[in-house]
Amino acid sequence: MTIKIGKANDNDYVVNDSHVSRRHAQLTRDVDGCLLLIDMDSANGTYVNGSRIVKKRVSPTDVIRLGDRYSLNLSEVLKSRNDYSVEFAALREIYDKYIEQKVKIQSSNQFKTRVFQSLPFALTGLIGISIGFMGKGNPILWGGSLFIAICAPVVGIYLGAKQSAKIPGQLQDLANRFKIKYVCPKCGTFLGEIPWESLINKKQCPVPSCKAKWVDE
Numbered sequence: 001m002t003i004k005i006g007k008a009n010d011n012d013y014v015v016n017d018s019h020v021s022r023r024h025a026q027l028t029r030d031v032d033g034c035l036l037l038i039d040m041d042s043a044n045g046t047y048v049n050g051s052r053i054v055k056k057r058v059s060p061t062d063v064i065r066l067g068d069r070y071s072l073n074l075s076e077v078l079k080s081r082n083d084y085s086v087e088f089a090a091l092r093e094i095y096d097k098y099i100e101q102k103v104k105i106q107s108s109n110q111f112k113t114r115v116f117q118s119l120p121f122a123l124t125g126l127i128g129i130s131i132g133f134m135g136k137g138n139p140i141l142w143g144g145s146l147f148i149a150i151c152a153p154v155v156g157i158y159l160g161a162k163q164s165a166k167i168p169g170q171l172q173d174l175a176n177r178f179k180i181k182y183v184c185p186k187c188g189t190f191l192g193e194i195p196w197e198s199l200i201n202k203k204q205c206p207v208p209s210c211k212a213k214w215v216d217e
């Protein structure tokens with residue numbers, strides 16, 4: 001990949017600025033995939049973070065200037081060639097966060113459900129033992145403990161079921177938010193619950209008319 005940048009119309013990225021040379025700079029990728037900005041002997045120079053350069057590795061966070069006033073937006077330059085690798089890289093975090101939160105919702109609900117279901121049994125046992133011990137021969141206490149022994153598990157099962165019923169709603173909310181964010185940076189198509197690592201192996205947007213590339217070669 002080589003993107004020619006300058007004022008002449010036959011450049012890949014045409015810049016309309018009187019201080020920019022006809023063939024000002026060139027953007028390529030070096031062997032390990034890093035972006036390399038090369039000044040093509042321009043009259044007014046190419047600057048990265050304020051320093052004049054001849055050849056320099058650049059990343060989207062660098063401030064790039066052509067001549068003395070034109071600021072070059074690296075991700076815009078790449079996008080002009082359907083290269084959405086910068087935007088696509090940001091989707092990794094969105095996917096990882098989604099999975100992390102999904103697991104969190106499931107495991108915290110499972111834990112609460114289990115507590116609700118098992119606590120009453122433990123409680124009943126405890127109450128039963130103490131009442132049985134203290135209230136030997138007392139029919140009211142005995143009746144009371146029997147009542148708790150029957151009711152507590154029912155309540156526990158009810159609460160447990162109620163808790164696990166919350167899961168689908170919470171997961172749905174999470175999935176809805178994910179669907180808005182995990183999209184092709186160019187056409188906005190939802191990319192599905194496909195891991196980021198699998199998507200990057202496909203190298204481009206699944207929508208044929210989109211042509212957005214996620215990996216540039």
Ligand SMILES: [Zn+2]
Pocket residue numbers: 184185186187188189205206207210211212
């Ligand atoms: Zn797309």
